[in-house]
């Protein structure tokens with residue numbers, strides 16, 4: 479069996495691993511990588527027409543965003559994912575396509591390819607081992623966002639566990655991933671987003687967040703809570719729902735559509751679903767531009783996209799609040815360097831009405847995350863004890879930190895592949911090689927797109 483790494487190799491973004499077994503070819507995820515000058519697709523992918531199946535771990539665009547592009551190049555095969563991942567992926571892909579059109583950016587695919595993605599999706603249930611062609615697959619709860627799964631594949635007498643993005647700690651929204659349910663694993667491919675970092679205690683973080691909101695409301699200010707539409711918006715709603723507020727909670731942007739999709743889904747791993755449903759009935763939804771302007775001027779708690787204030791209604795609320803020292807912006811996750819959210823957090827500046835402005839309102843970042851800490855990654859590896867450990871989805875330092883720990887503290891063979899490398903596996907040996915395709919094969923990687931592309935949600939990872 480060969481594993482070829484087309485993305486998320488010493489980076490976060492464009493997750494895509496190709497698995498070749500017998501005559502079959504499969505992809506584990508097919509994502510985009512966003513950066514300041516645009517976005518990249520998975521690298522060095524040849525002959526997408528002959529791909530036999532895609533296993534999609536979750537809806538975030540850095541795992542799903544390449545699908546319509548691959549469909550454009552005539553990839554026609556089942557895309558396996560859970561029901562929520564299906565629903566949310568389609569919302570995010572449509573949004574990203576819509577924004578690209580509004581901004582007159584060149585897109586490599588059309589509505590036709592979006593439709594093709596939806597036709598090729600085959601919904602799968604959690605914890606149900608299923609045969610497909612030469613392999614068996616099984617989806618386990620990943621605890622990252624609703625619908626997220628870690629995927630186990632068994633082929634050629636080997637079992638491979640691809641974690642996707644996962645979290646082994648319970649949050650207000652998600653039941654945690656449990657590596658003990660994965661069974662025997664020969665090859666563990668784990669994400670390392672926070673390979674270098676510990677994360678704050680969740681209960682303590684929630685308490686601090688609620689106290690900070692209370693203080694602002696008491697002094698008559700407004701609170702802007704920029705959120706990612708998937709996961710963080712619902713989580714913040716549940717946390718806010720733990721207290722009574724004398725002001726309305728207002729939800730705006732994509733969060734509404736995604737919350738509806740989550741409430742409609744069958745996912746047994748969404749925690750507090752009933753509470754979420756009750757709160758969803760109580761919050762005020764913004765229905766028009768005039769409505770938005772009216773509510774932005776009154777006391778309230780505004781839960782809205784985008785999480786890094788790069789687009790979406792969050793910008794509108796910031797324009798009403800930036801000069802009010804009584805009000806506050808409470809960021810709720812990781813901020814990519816150069817975004818408005820990052821500037822607010824690090825410099826207390828943001829682009830307001832086209833000008834870079836020093837803001838007078840309070841700014842604080844609460845370190846909520848859908849990923850696991852370095853210690854949790856280590857605990858996962860210790861629990862699973864794979865023969866082969868493959869590290870991906872993290873920057874170089876994060877991956878090297880986990881690699882150094884694993885070499886010292888475990889018996890695993892440790893691999894941290896670069897883009898375009900191939901791991902050849904069999905019963906007893908593992909070899910890393912540079913992957914070279916036969917001459918003449920069509921490589922879709924020549925069609926890269928350098929566009930400043932900022933969909934409302936920018937649903938990358940945090």
Ligand SMILES: [Zn+2]
Pocket residue numbers: 536538622643938939940
């Ligand atoms: Zn993710």
